[in-house]
Amino acid sequence: MRNKLIIIGASGHGKVAADIATKMNKWSTIAFLDDNSNIKTSLGIEIIGKSADAFKFINDCDLFVAIGNNSIRKKVYEDLESKGASIATLIHPDSIIGQQVEICSGTVVMPGAIINCCTHIGKGCIINTGVTIDHDNIIEDYVHLSPGVHLAGNVIIGKHSWLGVGSAVINNITINNCSIIGAGAVVINNITSSGTYVGVPAINIHSRRN
Numbered sequence: 001m002r003n004k005l006i007i008i009g010a011s012g013h014g015k016v017a018a019d020i021a022t023k024m025n026k027w028s029t030i031a032f033l034d035d036n037s038n039i040k041t042s043l044g045i046e047i048i049g050k051s052a053d054a055f056k057f058i059n060d061c062d063l064f065v066a067i068g069n070n071s072i073r074k075k076v077y078e079d080l081e082s083k084g085a086s087i088a089t090l091i092h093p094d095s096i097i098g099q100q101v102e103i104c105s106g107t108v109v110m111p112g113a114i115i116n117c118c119t120h121i122g123k124g125c126i127i128n129t130g131v132t133i134d135h136d137n138i139i140e141d142y143v144h145l146s147p148g149v150h151l152a153g154n155v156i157i158g159k160h161s162w163l164g165v166g167s168a169v170i171n172n173i174t175i176n177n178c179s180i181i182g183a184g185a186v187v188i189n190n191i192t193s194s195g196t197y198v199g200v201p202a203i204n205i206h207s208r209r210n
Ligand SMILES: CC(C)(COP(=O)(O)OP(=O)(O)OC[C@H]1O[C@@H](n2cnc3c(N)ncnc32)[C@H](O)[C@@H]1OP(=O)(O)O)[C@@H](O)C(=O)NCCC(=O)NCCS
Pocket: 128, 146, 147, 163, 164, 165, 166, 180, 181, 182, 183, 184, 185, 196, 197, 198, 199, 205, 209
């Protein structure tokens, strides 16, 4: 671990990441990179360059990709990883993490999140505010669980999926890669083909229209 942290992305998500990093008290200096040249600071933290400048900092700083979009976050993460960057993991001190929980690099766990025992969280995930993940879950790489998502036990969320705010998944469910679950949806059946699923119970948005 280095004593400087560079956060790529200074928007709302980036600010929350910076707030968590500050509370972790592990880095003496935190700075942002952002492609919007109209903003100079965010959360009182200086923006010192554009995202493409990240490679200049690879040898001296930890890096964190604070980009909400799963595909863009994955691309930026993988570019950095391929160049040997040290990618930080951000875990808010007011989250609760059970035993035998593995959290991979580049993931952020936000305040109030609870991750129960024997769960795996992949790399580059967003475990947003107040999410609960129960025992024996597998959250694959670059998943975003929005604020207030609740996952029961033995759930598998396929890579790159996005679960909207307040959605819930009952126990023993598998959700396919690249799925989108709408805000407030309740998933009670396995999702075996990618798409957008909404409602209670959650169904494919196109089936709903037909
Ligand atoms: C599911 C979602 C991605 C769909 O977005 P979209 O593809 O742009 O869909 P649209 O807004 O065009 O809506 C399409 C239809 O689905 C319905 N719909 C959209 N989201 C819905 C939801 N969450 N629950 C129930 N119905 C929903 C719309 O009412 C619309 O119905 P209609 O065809 O009868 O008019 C989006 O509505 C959503 O829920 N996003 C989650 C946002 C979130 O949680 N953000 C947190 C960020 S940290």
